[in-house]
């Protein structure tokens with residue numbers, strides 16, 4: 001593999017992962033972990049929802065993310081799941097990623113958060129991305145963390161076909177319970193925030209499906225609303241003044 005051509009990730013002067021292709025950071029230096037907890041977990045009310053799952057029922061909670069990156073968001077959701085969810089329930093975390101990091105890069109990025117040492121170690125033991133990155137890399141990674149009843153599926157493809165594959169391959173039979181949208185800043189990577197993405201999300205959502213994202217860009221809010229999500233700006237965390245949460249209104253989305 002020729003990393004110079006295919007690898008769009010570099011380590012910046014603070015030792016943080018940064019995308020050269022999109023001129024954006026994977027997460028914020030001081031607050032990456034707290035932001036993930038605030039935006040992704042709190043924004044979808046995961047602690048409350050995990051804790052309220054009926055222990056008498058055997059079920060699966062499906063979380064879908066756009067942009068796997070370093071796996072930080074996955075590790076945060078997984079950690080919370082292990083802490084709060086009843087043993088009769090399983091977590092299926094599905095993500096999409098066009099430019100997967102190598103396992104050493106993922107480990108180095110996650111080492112910034114000692115609180116996730118266990119998740120990082122267990123993820124690294126299984127995570128095997130395709131050898132090439134970028135368009136056409138393809139493939140689906142399936143990783144099982146049985147002791148926490150957690151399954152991770154990564155569709156290594158461009159976001160729109162990846163969402164279509166989740167549907168066509170019936171990877172999320174009941175659709176998403178919650179979404180996190182994390183594809184770099186919309187102004188720098190509009191492909192991750194297109195109407196085709198929002199339509200793909202709607203097709204994988206049902207009444208009550210929630211979403212959370214760090215961006216409040218107007219075209220993202222309008223695009224999600226047009227596809228059936230009710231969105232609201234809420235107070236942000238750290239440097240972010242506001243972040244966005246939302247809920248799917250109707251099964252048709254129209």
Ligand SMILES: C[S@@+](CC[C@H](N)C(=O)[O-])C[C@H]1O[C@@H](n2cnc3c(N)ncnc32)[C@H](O)[C@@H]1O
Pocket residue numbers: 025026027066067068069070071072073074096097098099100157158159160182183184189191192
């Ligand atoms: C901000 S990072 C995600 C951070 C991640 N959630 C984490 O926990 O580290 C955005 C990710 O979206 C991926 N990405 C960018 N454009 C994409 C596209 N068109 N399709 C799929 N993934 C894409 C990038 O490779 C990057 O890993």
